[in-house]
Amino acid sequence: MRRRLIGMLRPFVQWLSATDAFARIAPGIVPRMDRAAHRLTRGRVVLSDQMLPTLILTTTGSKSGEPRVAPVSCLPEEDGGFLLVGSNFGRPNHPAWSGNLIATPEATVSFRGQVSPVTGRLLTGDERADAWARLVGAWPVYDRYTERAADRELRVFRLSPRL
Template identity: 60%
Template sequence: MKAFFQWLSATSWFPKVAPVVVPRMDRLVHRLTRGRLASDVVTPVLMLVTTGAKSGEQRSSPLACLPEQGGSMLVVGSNYGRPQHPSWTGNLLKTPEAAVSFRGATFPVLATLLEGEARAAAWPELLAMWPVYDHYTRVSGRELRVFRLTPTR
C-alpha cells in the first residue's frame, strides 16, 4: 500500500489535489481519535501547532514525521512539491516554540532548522521513510526545509 501512495504522490496532478484533501483527512482522523490514531498507513503523522508569523494566531498543520531516538521528530517542508515553502516552516523560523500532538500525547517542542551536516545526516533517513521527497525537491526547484522538533517538557 505504501508503494501505491508513493507512486500517487509523484503524479503531476497530486500537488493540485493533495493540499486540499490530505490535510482535511488527517485533521478529521486526529479530531475523531483525539490524536491516538493518525493515518500511519503511509507515514506517521503529527499535528503541529505553530504561531502564525504574520497573524500571531495559532495554526495547526498535520505533517508526516520521522520519530527519532530520544523523542524528537523530523518534519519536512515539502509542500507536495510546490515551488513555495509551506507557511508552517516560516512560522517556525520566526517562532520556533510550538506544540505537537502525536499518538494521543500533546507536548511543547522547540523547532530547529537543520542545515549543513545535520541536514545531510538526516536526509537519508527521511528518504528511507518517504522517497518521494527527492521527487518533490526536483519538481519544486528548492531545497526542502527539514526541522527537528525536540520536546521541551
C-alpha cells in the same frame, strides 16, 4: 493483517504521491482529512499516519500570532524528537508552518495521542544532509518533491522535546 495490507499498499501510495496530479489535488484534501480525523478521535488518529508517521503540529502564525494547526509527515527519533520536511507536496512555496516555526520555534505536537511541547530548529549543512538521507530512506517520494520544487531547497527541521 492490517500491517500486511498497509505494507502491500505502500509502493502504490508512494507512486501516487510522486505524481503531478497528486501534488495538485492532495494539498486541498489530505490536510483537511487528517485534521478532521484528529479532531473526531480526540487526537488518537491521523489518517496519513497509516502510511507514514504523521503528527499534528501547532505553531504560532508569524503574521497573526494565532495558533496554526498542520498535519506534517515526520520521522520520529529515539530521544522523543522528530524530523520534518517542509515539502509542501513539492509545490513552489514553502509550507506556512515552516515559516511559522522559523519565526517562533516553540510549538506543540500531537503524535499518536500524546501532546508534547517542542522546539523547532532548521537544519543546515552536514546535519541537514544526514537528516535528509534518513528522511528519504523512510519516504523516497521526498526526492521527487525536490525535483518538482527545483527553485527552492526543501526545509528540514528537527523538533526537540521541551522540558
